[in-house]
Amino acid sequence: MSAFPYRLVATDLDGTLLRADESVSVRTRDALKAAAAAGAAHIIVTGRGVPWTRPILDDLGYEGIAVCGQGAQVYHAGERRLLTSLTLDRKLGALAMAKLEAEVGPLALAASRDGLDGEVLVGPGYRHQDGPLPYVPFEDPAAVWAEPLTKLYIQHPTLSDDELTRVARQTVGGLVDVVLAGPDIVEIVPLGLSKATGLSLAARRLKVKPVDTIAFGDMPNDIPMFGWAAHGVAMANAHQELKAVSHEVTGSNEEDGIATVLERLLDA
Numbered sequence: 001m002s003a004f005p006y007r008l009v010a011t012d013l014d015g016t017l018l019r020a021d022e023s024v025s026v027r028t029r030d031a032l033k034a035a036a037a038a039g040a041a042h043i044i045v046t047g048r049g050v051p052w053t054r055p056i057l058d059d060l061g062y063e064g065i066a067v068c069g070q071g072a073q074v075y076h077a078g079e080r081r082l083l084t085s086l087t088l089d090r091k092l093g094a095l096a097m098a099k100l101e102a103e104v105g106p107l108a109l110a111a112s113r114d115g116l117d118g119e120v121l122v123g124p125g126y127r128h129q130d131g132p133l134p135y136v137p138f139e140d141p142a143a144v145w146a147e148p149l150t151k152l153y154i155q156h157p158t159l160s161d162d163e164l165t166r167v168a169r170q171t172v173g174g175l176v177d178v179v180l181a182g183p184d185i186v187e188i189v190p191l192g193l194s195k196a197t198g199l200s201l202a203a204r205r206l207k208v209k210p211v212d213t214i215a216f217g218d219m220p221n222d223i224p225m226f227g228w229a230a231h232g233v234a235m236a237n238a239h240q241e242l243k244a245v246s247h248e249v250t251g252s253n254e255e256d257g258i259a260t261v262l263e264r265l266l267d268a
Helices: 025-035 050-060 090-104 141-145 163-174 195-205 220-228 240-246 255-268
Strands: 008-011 041-045 064-066 073-074 081-083 108-113 120-122 149-155 176-182 183-189 211-216 231-234
Touching: 008 149, 025 041, 025 176, 025 195, 025 255, 041 195, 050 064, 050 073, 050 120, 073 195, 081 108, 081 195, 090 141, 090 149, 090 163, 090 176, 090 183, 141 149, 149 163, 149 255, 163 183, 176 220, 195 211, 195 220, 211 220, 211 255, 220 240, 231 240, 231 255
Parallel strands: 008 041, 008 211, 041 064, 211 231
Antiparallel strands: 064 073, 073 081, 108 120, 108 149, 149 183, 176 183
């Protein structure tokens, strides 16, 4: 058996590492442990903020560095502290919302507050999945801008995710970045921010280079991460835009797609 070819395994969470019930299969856990035993660190790179990521990290017994909030937050799980945190300029965020609503009409809005315990605020009409992830409803839009934010979430009553993302980029792309992170999850983040931003900071701390990294993902917000890593693997359930730039496509998140690739590399 040859040596495992990577020193870093970067995985997205939703639609990638996690199954639909938010669990990580025994097979995938074992494959990650085997890769770690072969010298490869596992790093989670997710759009979720720290508060929504922490329960998964705790379940995995994960004590390393995680990249959260689309790259805005680099979090040390073992020490339970933020190493870096980038916030969205609230004046720019409000201006972007005003310009975008002038173009497409009223939007449903949610927002992630900064910090280890930053709340997710959900406004009227915003469609969200029922489940274990906590959120705080709001009625007064002024509540959104009251404290530092990492990002905004937007939805339109008739435009599809892809259409809303495209129009938002055309309308406010010079003020902020717009990413499609999942079904019904179109996000406004600081200009220039991406998962690659946070991953590069985390990898520098681990003294790992892009050439040493394999990355797994499922949505267009993973495209910068694939561009940074030496090898990008899209899940079978991935968005077509990500599949188009991936080096390979594996099984879905329900089919242990990550484990399939890692086991092959470990057995090579």
